[in-house]
Amino acid sequence: xxxxxxIILLLNYIIVPALSYGSQLALGAIFVTLIYGILRFAxxxxxxxxxxxxxxxxxxxxxxxxxxxxxxxxxxxxxxxxFAIIMMIxxxxxxxxxxxxxxxxxxxxxxxxxxxxxxxxxxxxxxxRIIIGPFDRRFFDGERFILKANEFKEMTGLNEGxxxxxxxxxxxxxxxxxxxxxxxxxxKTRTGKSMRAYSDNEDLALLSGIDPxxxxxxxxxxxxxLATIGxxxxxxxxxxxxxxxxxxxxxxxxxxxxxxxGNPFGAFLGGYVIAFAEIFITYAYxxxxxxxxxxxxxxxxxxxxxxxxxxxxxSFSILVIVLLFRPTGIFKGKVL
Amino acid sequence: xxQYANVITAYAIMIVLIILVGIFQSWNVAxxxxxxxxxxxxxxxxxxxxxxxxxxxxxxIMGYTALGGLAAVLVSVAPVQExxxxxxxxxIICVGIIAGIVFSIRYVLRKIEKSKKRNYLIAVIIIIGLIxxxxxxxxxxxxxxxxxxxxxxxxxxxxxxxxFSWIVGAFFAGGLAYIVGKVALGLRADYLAIATLLIxxxxxxxxxxxxxxxxxxxxxxxxxxPVPYEVDLQSSSWFIDLVEKFHSxxxxxINSLAERQDVLNQLVIDASSVYVKLCLAGLFxxxxxxxxxxxxxxxxxxxxxxxxxxxDNDEAANAMGKNVVKEHLLIFILGSAxxxxxxxxxxxxxxxxxxxxxxxMRYTFLIWVMVIVGGSGNNFGAILGGxxxxxxxxxxxxxxxxxxxxxxxxxxxxxxxxxHLIDSAPYFRFLTMGIGLxxxxxxxxxxxxxEKIIKH
Numbered sequence: 001x002x003x004x005x006x007i008i009l010l011l012n013y014i015i016v017p018a019l020s021y022g023s024q025l026a027l028g029a030i031f032v033t034l035i036y037g038i039l040r041f042a043x044x045x046x047x048x049x050x051x052x053x054x055x056x057x058x059x060x061x062x063x064x065x066x067x068x069x070x071x072x073x074x075x076x077x078x079x080x081x082x083f084a085i086i087m088m089i090x091x092x093x094x095x096x097x098x099x100x101x102x103x104x105x106x107x108x109x110x111x112x113x114x115x116x117x118x119x120x121x122x123x124x125x126x127x128x129r130i131i132i133g134p135f136d137r138r139f140f141d142g143e144r145f146i147l148k149a150n151e152f153k154e155m156t157g158l159n160e161g162x163x164x165x166x167x168x169x170x171x172x173x174x175x176x177x178x179x180x181x182x183x184x185x186x187x188k189t190r191t192g193k194s195m196r197a198y199s200d201n202e203d204l205a206l207l208s209g210i211d212p213x214x215x216x217x218x219x220x221x222x223x224x225x226l227a228t229i230g231x232x233x234x235x236x237x238x239x240x241x242x243x244x245x246x247x248x249x250x251x252x253x254x255x256x257x258x259x260x261x262g263n264p265f266g267a268f269l270g271g272y273v274i275a276f277a278e279i280f281i282t283y284a285y286x287x288x289x290x291x292x293x294x295x296x297x298x299x300x301x302x303x304x305x306x307x308x309x310x311x312x313x314x315s316f317s318i319l320v321i322v323l324l325f326r327p328t329g330i331f332k333g334k335v336l
Numbered sequence: 337x338x339q340y341a342n343v344i345t346a347y348a349i350m351i352v353l354i355i356l357v358g359i360f361q362s363w364n365v366a367x368x369x370x371x372x373x374x375x376x377x378x379x380x381x382x383x384x385x386x387x388x389x390x391x392x393x394x395x396x397i398m399g400y401t402a403l404g405g406l407a408a409v410l411v412s413v414a415p416v417q418e419x420x421x422x423x424x425x426x427x428i429i430c431v432g433i434i435a436g437i438v439f440s441i442r443y444v445l446r447k448i449e450k451s452k453k454r455n456y457l458i459a460v461i462i463i464i465g466l467i468x469x470x471x472x473x474x475x476x477x478x479x480x481x482x483x484x485x486x487x488x489x490x491x492x493x494x495x496x497x498x499x500f501s502w503i504v505g506a507f508f509a510g511g512l513a514y515i516v517g518k519v520a521l522g523l524r525a526d527y528l529a530i531a532t533l534l535i536x537x538x539x540x541x542x543x544x545x546x547x548x549x550x551x552x553x554x555x556x557x558x559x560x561x562p563v564p565y566e567v568d569l570q571s572s573s574w575f576i577d578l579v580e581k582f583h584s585x586x587x588x589x590i591n592s593l594a595e596r597q598d599v600l601n602q603l604v605i606d607a608s609s610v611y612v613k614l615c616l617a618g619l620f621x622x623x624x625x626x627x628x629x630x631x632x633x634x635x636x637x638x639x640x641x642x643x644x645x646x647x648d649n650d651e652a653a654n655a656m657g658k659n660v661v662k663e664h665l666l667i668f669i670l671g672s673a674x675x676x677x678x679x680x681x682x683x684x685x686x687x688x689x690x691x692x693x694x695x696x697m698r699y700t701f702l703i704w705v706m707v708i709v710g711g712s713g714n715n716f717g718a719i720l721g722g723x724x725x726x727x728x729x730x731x732x733x734x735x736x737x738x739x740x741x742x743x744x745x746x747x748x749x750x751x752x753x754x755x756h757l758i759d760s761a762p763y764f765r766f767l768t769m770g771i772g773l774x775x776x777x778x779x780x781x782x783x784x785x786x787e788k789i790i791k792h
Contacts, residue, residue, distance in 0.1 A: 042526040044701075099774060111393060111525040115708060116777055118701055122770025125697075129763035246697070250537060253530050309545040316534035323531055324519060 001158070006291035008160040012149075018272070018279045020168040020237060023175035026271025027230030028252035030182065030264050031223050037199040037262035038219045039100065041113030045121040046227070047249030051242045052124050053088035053228030054235045055132050057081060061139045073143040078170070081232055089224040095120055096220055104216070128242050137240040140167065167237040178229055179268055182222065186264065191218060199262065250312065251278070254319040260329025269331065274315045282308045343716050343785060350723045357731070364606070367613035369730055374620035375682050377722035380706040381627055381715060382674030388713035388787065389640065390667040391647035395529045396516065398699035399536030400672045402543055402691065403512055404505030404679020409493055409550045409689045411501035412559050416492035419483045423548070424491060426476035430469055437465035480548040490551045499562045501680045502623070509676025510669045512539065517668040521661070533696065544691045556689040563615035569608040576600070579607045616685055623681065624719065627674060631715045643667060644713075644789075697766075702729065705773045711783025720785055728772065729765055736764035 028050060035043045043049075060080035070076050099120060103113050146169055149161025186192040191214075198205040198215045206212060231245065238244070251274050259270025285303035306314065322329065354373075358366035379397060386392045440461050448454045481489045520531045544552050569575045580587065583603055590596045634640050643663065646653040650660045683689050702725065710721020740761060744754040776783065 042530060102778060109525075111529075112777070112781075114526050114529060115704070116774065118704060119770045119773035119777065121701065122705075122766045122773065124770075126763050126766035126770060129766065130757075130760040133760065134763075250534055254534065257527070257530065307545065310541055313538045313541040316538050319534055320519065320531060323523060323527065327523065327527070 002291040005158055005160045006288050008158060008162050009288055009291065012160065012162045014276075014279050014283055016162075016164060016168055018275045020165075020171040021279070022272035022275030023171045024230055024234040024237065024271075025248075025252055025255045025275055026268045027175060027178065027226050027233070028248065029255035029259060029267035029271045030179070031226045031230065032252055032256040033259070033261055033264055033267040034219055034223050034226070036256070037264075038195060038215065039104065039113075041110045041117065042253075044114060044117045044249070045124055046252055047246040048121050048124040048128065048242070049088075049092070049224075050227045050231035050234075050248070051128050051240070051245035052091060053084050053224065054231035054240055054245070055128050056084035056087045057228070057232045058132065058137055058139045058235065058240050060084060061141075065141065071142065073166070074170070075140050075142045075167070075236055077139055077232055077236055081229060084232065085225045085228045088228045089221050092220045092224045093217065096216070125242065125246065132242075134242055137235075139240060140236050142166065165237070167233075171233045171237055174229065174233060178226070182226070182264065185222075195219065247312075251315045254315045257319055258322050258329055260331040263329065263331050266329055266331035270329070273330070274318065277318055278311050278314050281305045281314045282311050343720075346720050346784060347716075350720065350727070353727060361734075363610050364613065367610060367617060369727060371613060371617050371620060371685055372682075372730075373723040373726045374617065374624055375678050375685065376703070376706060376726040377624055377719040378620075378627060378678035378681065379675050379703050380710060380718040380722040381624075381631060382671045382676075382678065383703050383707045384671075384710075384712060384715065384718035385631065385674060386668060386671035387707055388718065389635065389643045389647065390664060391525075392521070392664060392668055392671075393525050393529045394532050394668070394671065395696075395700050395704070396532035396536035396539075396672075397675055397703045398694050398696050399532075399539035400509035400512065400675040401679035401682065401699050402536075402540055402694045403508040404501075404676035404681075405683040405689050405691075405694075406543060406550055407505035407508045407676070408498055408501040408559060408680045408683035409556050411493055411496050411504050412498035413493035413556065414495040416483060416488045416490065419480045419488060419491050419548075422479040422483060423476035426472050427480075427491065427548070430473045430476075433465055433468050433472070437461060477546075477548045485554075488551075489554070490548050490556075497562065498560055498680075498684050499619075501684070502677050505676040505680030506673040507676075509679070510673035513669045513672030514665070516672075517665045521664050521668060533700065536696070536700065540691065540694050543694075550689060550691070553692045555691070557687070559683065559687045559689065561612075561687060562619065562684065563612055566605075566608040566612055569611060570604055575608065575611070576604055579604050582607075620681060620685075623677065627677075628715055628719065635715065702769065705769050707783075708773060709776050709783060711785040711787065713787030714783070714785050717783050717785030717787075721783065724784070725769070725772075728768055732765035732768040733762045736768075737761040 028046060031050075032043060032046055035041065035046075057077050057080045060083055061075075061077045064070070064076050064079060069079065071079055099116060100113065103116055143166050145163060146166050147162060147164040149163040152162045153159070186196055194205065194210045195215050195218065197208070198210055198212065202212075205215075234245075234248070252271075255270035255274045256267045257270070258273055259266030259268070261267075282304065289297075289303055354366050354370055357369060379401065382400075383394065383397060386394045441458055444454060444457050444461065448457065480491060483489055516532060516535055520528055520535070523531060543550060546552060547554065550556055580600060583600075587596055587600060590599060642653070642658055645656075646658060646660050646663055654660050706721040706725040707718060708721070709725055710719070711717025737758065740754070740757045744751070744757065747754045780786075
């Protein structure tokens with residue numbers, strides 16, 4: 001019985017939260033990796049682009065709520081995602097046309113494009129803050145929990161409760177759907193294959209008659225969709241605050257590089273690697289050991305490897321270690 | 337002379353702008369803009385040494401700035417005797433343990449061949465070291481943080497004049513740069529950018545949460561200044577006489593004695609803060625000038641030519657027998673040390689150390705905007721970039737507010753759009769920076785004052 005309690009404890013505090021956080025990171029990491037693989041630069045505006053898309057979802061959610069439209073138990077925001085994605089894609093195509101296209105045609109070095117993306121970062125951040133302000137916004141509505149801790153306790157008669165938030169399940173389900181669609185697209189369709197060919201060897205792809213403008217446009221479309229979905233899911237699960245989104249750029253970069261930058265599948269797994277590492281290392285295992293060990297061996301301390309203050313630092317340290325010993329990432333991405 | 341015409345014009349415009357702020361807003365605002373312009377100029381020179389001379393991208397400027405600030409705290413605050421009594425020894429032992437870990441790993445790396453056994457040995461050393469650190473440091477930090485937590489709760493510093501921290505800050509930042517450079521300099525440019533950005537976040541996380549070191553997010557306030565305090569000035573007779581003499585014409589127009597005394601008091605209060613800022617500006621100016629002379633000399637020395645050669649074609653430079661790795665590391669350390677000086681200067685100016693305020697937007701990306709806008713590879717350009725961008729960063733909000741009011745003047749005061757825009761005026765500074773950076777990169781990619789190669 002104690003063993004089951006210990007497992008439930010881990011499920012409740014580590015596995016379920018890490019799965020949903022990892023999914024949100026994974027979507028962002030695929031965004032980074034697609035831009036890196038096809039447009040060939042590190043996009044420092046990642047976090048703010050995500051917050052730009054989410055901003056529209058938040059605004060539309062408020063509008064729909066004022067009209068009385070809702071999805072019942074599901075959050076209204078899900079209904080607004082398609083509209084937000086359209087706005088986001090429009091923004092990205094405009095930014096590409098006004099800013100990135102020039103450097104792409106000039107074949108500027110990646111560093112210059114990264115610098116340019118800092119300009120985009122400033123502009124996007126300003127637009128988001130001017131439109132919606134820098135404050136914390138909650139836009140979740142509908143049913144908060146699928147399974148409440150005390151309901152679970154009553155059902156099973158265990159000491160430990162297991163609570164599952166609806167946003168966690170929504171996050172995981174949507175991520176699985178979106179990512180499988182993406183991989184199907186990249187591996188099976190003609191356009192997807194041409195994108196991969198372009199990423200692999202630009203000159204060869206051009207020789208075989210692939211239209212670079214089309215590839216770039218489709219990349220921005222897919223990236224825009226991913227960024228918006230990832231941003232909305234994160235906002236539903238926690239809350240929408242532009243500064244937090246900007247900071248999320250860092251673990252997202254870590255996930256993309258750990259997975260092997262330029263490799264979408266690696267980025268997907270990298271998101272979970274980072275999320276699990278952050279939560280595993282900063283969780284206090286005292287209660288867990290209390291269930292497993294006999295009373296005489298019970299630990300006095302919290303049994304925490306690092307305090308939760310260092311949550312971000314954990315993912316960054318993993319990144320540094322990966323960069324040192326396996327610079328192409330765990331799953332081979334582009335060679336450095 | 338002609339070749340310096342654009343430099344002189346650019347600086348003249350900058351000085352006129354600051355003087356205009358002095359006339360239209362107040363001299364206090366103008367001088368604090370000037371001071372921060374000077375600090376930004378030092379940071380920009382540091383970044384310019386790395387990016388402009390050697391083409392190394394360093395997105396960790398925030399971390400080095402914070403280390404410089406930490407140096408200011410550790411140098412100037414008086415030591416907390418009780419804290420040293422309860423936990424000082426353990427902390428010194430911990431430093432010893434860390435050094436022990438590092439040296440034993442180095443020993444293992446050197447003496448044992450590359451094998452699985454070596455990896456396990458290193459892992460064992462690190463784990464044992466961490467456990468030892470945990471056991472010794474854990475209780476000690478608790479004791480230290482329990483010593484009068486509202487006021488101290490940390491070990492304190494050396495109690496020396498804060499000016500020393502400008503040098504110590506350089507050494508702190510240089511030391512960190514040595515470690516980072518050893519680890520990350522082999523990476524390709526954009527990976528290096530990401531790695532340095534993340535490492536600087538780790539540094540900030542440590543400074544924020546290790547309360548025994550510098551009180552963490554509880555901030556250290558009331559650091560001693562190298563210049564007089566306003567309160568002392570206001571009560572010293574020589575200063576009041578000076579102000580009276582300076583404003584004698586204005587004071588004579590006032591007839592009533594009591595009124596004249598009131599006006600004089602107000603003038604003395606204003607003048608005292610202007611005087612303090614002027615003193616600081618003098619100190620900062622000395623640093624900027626010294627650094628400018630050194631960097632100019634370095635840039636046009638054989639060493640500077642070698643750095644440019646490495647930047648433009650490292651393989652060719654390598655073939656000519658230049659040690660690219662070593663030179664990269666050296667310049668990474670030098671540039672970071674300069675940024676560390678700026679960090680210490682900034683804390684000296686503010687008189688307080690607030691780890692929570694170190695954010696990458698302000699301390700990394702803004703500095704990069706300065707470097708790019710000013711002109712990378714040109715020291716005068718870097719300083720100008722620091723001045724121009726900081727000036728815009730501060731004045732963008734008032735200008736935006738003015739423009740919003742101007743364009744919405746036909747709307748009533750209660751118009752929702754107008755109120756919303758006025759509320760969000762501060763964020764126009766981000767917009768200005770972003771658009772400025774994009775325009776410069778597009779139409780003047782070498783910056784306002786481009787790099788100049790002097791042919792010999």
